[in-house]
Amino acid sequence: MTTSAFRLAILSGVLALWEIAARAGNPLLYVPPSAVLPSLVNLVALRSYPDLLEHVLLTAREIAVAYALAVAGGVGVGCALGGHRVLGRAYAPMLAALYAVPAVVWYPSLMLFFGLDAASKIAFGFLLGFFPITLAVLAGTRQVNPHLVTVARSFGASPLAVFAKVLLPGMLFTLVGGLRTGLALAVIGVIVGEVLGAKAGMGTLINHAYGLFRTADYVALVLVTLVLIVTSDVLASLVERRARRWTT
Amino acid sequence: MTVADAELIRIDGVAKRYRTASGVVDALGDVSLAVPEGQFCTIIGPSGCGKSTLLGMLAGLVGPDGGRVLIEGQPVTGPDPRRVATVFQDPGLFPWRTALENVEFGLELQGADRGRRRAVATELLGPLGLRGFAEKYPRELSGGMKQRVAIGRALAIDTKILLMDEPFGALDEQTRMLMGEWLLDIWRRTNKTVIFVTHSLHEALALSTRVVVMTARPGRIKSVLELPLGYPRAMESPELVTLRAKLWSEIRDESLRAMSES
Amino acid sequence: MSEARRIRLLQVASVLAVLAVWEASARAGWVDPLFVAPPSVVARAFGAIGGAALIALGDTLAKTAVAYTLAVGLGVPAGLMIGSVRAVHDVVHPFVVALYGIPKILVLPWIVLLLGFGTAPAVAYGAIHGLFPILVLVIGGVRDVDPALITVARSYGARPWQIYWKVILPASVPSVLASLRLGIVFCLLGVLIVEMFAGVRGMGHVLNALANGFQAAQLFAATALVSAASIGFVLALDALNEKLSHWRG
Ligand SMILES: Nc1ncnc2c1ncn2[C@@H]1O[C@H](COP(=O)(O)OP(=O)(O)OP(=O)(O)O)[C@@H](O)[C@H]1O
Ligand SMILES: [Mg+2]
Numbered sequence: 001m002t003t004s005a006f007r008l009a010i011l012s013g014v015l016a017l018w019e020i021a022a023r024a025g026n027p028l029l030y031v032p033p034s035a036v037l038p039s040l041v042n043l044v045a046l047r048s049y050p051d052l053l054e055h056v057l058l059t060a061r062e063i064a065v066a067y068a069l070a071v072a073g074g075v076g077v078g079c080a081l082g083g084h085r086v087l088g089r090a091y092a093p094m095l096a097a098l099y100a101v102p103a104v105v106w107y108p109s110l111m112l113f114f115g116l117d118a119a120s121k122i123a124f125g126f127l128l129g130f131f132p133i134t135l136a137v138l139a140g141t142r143q144v145n146p147h148l149v150t151v152a153r154s155f156g157a158s159p160l161a162v163f164a165k166v167l168l169p170g171m172l173f174t175l176v177g178g179l180r181t182g183l184a185l186a187v188i189g190v191i192v193g194e195v196l197g198a199k200a201g202m203g204t205l206i207n208h209a210y211g212l213f214r215t216a217d218y219v220a221l222v223l224v225t226l227v228l229i230v231t232s233d234v235l236a237s238l239v240e241r242r243a244r245r246w247t248t
Numbered sequence: 249m250t251v252a253d254a255e256l257i258r259i260d261g262v263a264k265r266y267r268t269a270s271g272v273v274d275a276l277g278d279v280s281l282a283v284p285e286g287q288f289c290t291i292i293g294p295s296g297c298g299k300s301t302l303l304g305m306l307a308g309l310v311g312p313d314g315g316r317v318l319i320e321g322q323p324v325t326g327p328d329p330r331r332v333a334t335v336f337q338d339p340g341l342f343p344w345r346t347a348l349e350n351v352e353f354g355l356e357l358q359g360a361d362r363g364r365r366r367a368v369a370t371e372l373l374g375p376l377g378l379r380g381f382a383e384k385y386p387r388e389l390s391g392g393m394k395q396r397v398a399i400g401r402a403l404a405i406d407t408k409i410l411l412m413d414e415p416f417g418a419l420d421e422q423t424r425m426l427m428g429e430w431l432l433d434i435w436r437r438t439n440k441t442v443i444f445v446t447h448s449l450h451e452a453l454a455l456s457t458r459v460v461v462m463t464a465r466p467g468r469i470k471s472v473l474e475l476p477l478g479y480p481r482a483m484e485s486p487e488l489v490t491l492r493a494k495l496w497s498e499i500r501d502e503s504l505r506a507m508s509e510s
Numbered sequence: 511m512s513e514a515r516r517i518r519l520l521q522v523a524s525v526l527a528v529l530a531v532w533e534a535s536a537r538a539g540w541v542d543p544l545f546v547a548p549p550s551v552v553a554r555a556f557g558a559i560g561g562a563a564l565i566a567l568g569d570t571l572a573k574t575a576v577a578y579t580l581a582v583g584l585g586v587p588a589g590l591m592i593g594s595v596r597a598v599h600d601v602v603h604p605f606v607v608a609l610y611g612i613p614k615i616l617v618l619p620w621i622v623l624l625l626g627f628g629t630a631p632a633v634a635y636g637a638i639h640g641l642f643p644i645l646v647l648v649i650g651g652v653r654d655v656d657p658a659l660i661t662v663a664r665s666y667g668a669r670p671w672q673i674y675w676k677v678i679l680p681a682s683v684p685s686v687l688a689s690l691r692l693g694i695v696f697c698l699l700g701v702l703i704v705e706m707f708a709g710v711r712g713m714g715h716v717l718n719a720l721a722n723g724f725q726a727a728q729l730f731a732a733t734a735l736v737s738a739a740s741i742g743f744v745l746a747l748d749a750l751n752e753k754l755s756h757w758r759g
Contacts, residue, residue, distance in 0.1 A: 210622075327666070
């Protein structure tokens with residue numbers, strides 16, 4: 001009870017400070033929260049950006065494709081490396097080393113190769129989502145107690161049955177965690193790509209609003225993008241909870 | 249010497265109820281017990297009957313819901329490492345400390361200088377069978393070795409009272425018997441008062457001057473068995489065989505009850 | 511042949527194979543050399559970008575160092591504090607998680623607007639990028655300290671500060687080190703993004719300029735350079751980690 005009161009106090013304190021600071025400062029740089037609401041209404045009513053929906057849909061589509069590719073690639077590579085000991089020991093450290101590179105260094109190359117359209121964003125979203133999924137699958141396969149595989153085999157389980165009844169349930173917990181992180185990163189990849197250089201999509205709109213000093217619109221666009229992001233994460237967390245209930 | 253003087257530990261009508269998200273658990277009923285100085289008092293009872301909880305009260309780690317716990321006539325209000333040392337059921341070794349450093353822990357907190365700490369701890373490792381393992385980290389030790397380090401950590405602060413919660417539970421039977429003999433030896437040389445929790449009838453009968461049998465949860469004292477016998481004990485003697493049968497019949501009922509409830 | 515040797519061999523062979531296929535496909539004209547320079551040309555490009563790239567890298571790393579110092583100096587103590595004080599944790603943790611989850615790219619334009627072009631926004635953005643993962647990891651590490659160990663310490667008469675010093679801090683060392691490792695990658699990431707978005711100097715700016723100039727070979731060489739630097743840092747931190755948490759299995 002007092003905890004939520006404190007939280008509320010912090011939240012309203014920050015908003016109030018922001019409002020005061022913004023009113024005192026340069027309106028081009030600081031947007032008071034009270035100015036955001038009208039902008040948000042204009043935005044959602046499609047007055048300030050009539051083609052908002054197209055951009056939202058484009059971004060969502062890029063995310064969906066990037067994520068689908070990341071899941072397919074990540075699960076495939078992860079299973080291959082996790083299932084084959086020598087392959088795993090050879091390539092997992094190399095993957096881990098690549099993961100230690102700030103991914104954005106790849107983006108200029110992707111932009112050069114794929115151009116400024118959706119393809120480069122999809123490629124970047126895929127790249128960001130691919131790593132956590134692969135590593136989670138890898139960790140998951142390693143986490144399954146090998147003794148359980150032996151036990152299942154001693155009861156005559158086929159390789160397929162071993163996978164379905166031992167490996168998959170054993171690694172599901174880690175897997176769904178990785179899938180959720182992968183989605184969050186694929187989303188970030190697409191939006192980063194759009195902000196750094198694109199012709200359309202939410203990131204482009206944000207960039208555009210900022211470039212024209214339409215700061216209230218910028219904040220409103222950020223809020224709409226956040227809704228998109230939070231929605232994707234909530235969906236992922238629902239799936240995650242579902243899967244976790246299934247495992248226990 | 250009056251009776252009250254000789255009484256080192258007095259437990260007076262304590263009870264404990266745990267409240268958790270999943271409901272309340274009555275761990276301990278109404279327990280009263282007096283332990284004179286120098287006793288080797290063993291507590292035996294079915295799993296979950298509140299033995300660890302009772303030791304926790306003596307260690308000053310668990311506050312009783314009712315009643316009181318007195319040591320040397322003073323109520324226990326918190327941990328008192330000058331008088332009480334505890335060997336926990338889970339060894340609880342600090343994984344970032346070597347075996348030796350774990351044994352030193354209590355002395356370190358009491359501000360003993362490094363040289364003395366080292367000396368005390370090193371001397372203890374020998375009889376614990378850990379001489380070559382001083383610099384090993386807990387993950388490099390077997391389960392039994394870990395438990396012995398935990399015992400060493402408690403012995404290092406040389407307290408009047410030693411609380412031991414199933415200290416040999418994780419050991420194989422041979423090691424267990426040897427450790428029992430070793431503990432007995434220390435106890436007889438130092439005149440410590442030992443409160444010892446075990447599930448082993450053999451251990452209880454071989455070591456204790458007194459065995460306290462507890463009921464299934466909520467734990468109460470079901471009976472107290474005095475064992476005014478010498479050491480070492482011939483476990484096959486008619487006397488001990490009879491005692492063993494008696495103890496088993498007491499415990500059997502409670503264990504059955506505990507199992508059917510859970 | 512031992513398995514370790516076989517694995518090493520497989521690694522080297524795969525890298526060589528990838529390079530060979532890449533080289534061959536570029537030479538055979540399967541890919542446009544305008545977009546994908548063959549490895550041999552990339553190797554020569556290292557010489558071409560040479561000193562200028564190293565200066566740019568130094569510039570980026572200097573900003574990263576400041577950002578990292580800020581993120582670590584703020585994040586580790588704050589994380590330890592939030593993690594170990596129950597009341598603070600309960601109030602603050604949802605905010606930390608929310609701020610950690612929000613893609614920082616959304617505030618990038620605003621930070622550039624506020625701080626202009628150049629060093630300041632890069633440092634600020636890099637620090638923000640690094641701060642939250644550090645906070646989350648350190649808080650998690652402190653919260654995960656085995657309560658049994660705290661009980662043991664209490665039974666031996668440890669005072670609150672002793673519990674902090676002798677139990678919570680050493681137990682948190684692995685997660686603090688993990689946060690340092692993750693933090694440096696995130697700080698570098700943040701600095702590079704700002705340099706790409708609104709940079710006038712630094713490696714991010716160089717990469718962007720090379721991409722816009724369709725200089726594939728130089729671009730690949732520069733990318734390799736930053737990647738190598740980052741991997742180097744992480745490996746160094748891994749070595750430190752190995753040293754400081756040798757007690758773990
Ligand atoms: N901190 C706690 N919170 C909630 N319940 C607890 C707690 N500690 C113990 N209990 C419950 O209280 C009861 C008694 O626990 P206790 O550990 O004292 O039993 P025990 O006799 O030592 O059992 P065992 O022989 O298995 O070690 C158990 O049902 C246990 O689940
Ligand atoms: Mg117990």
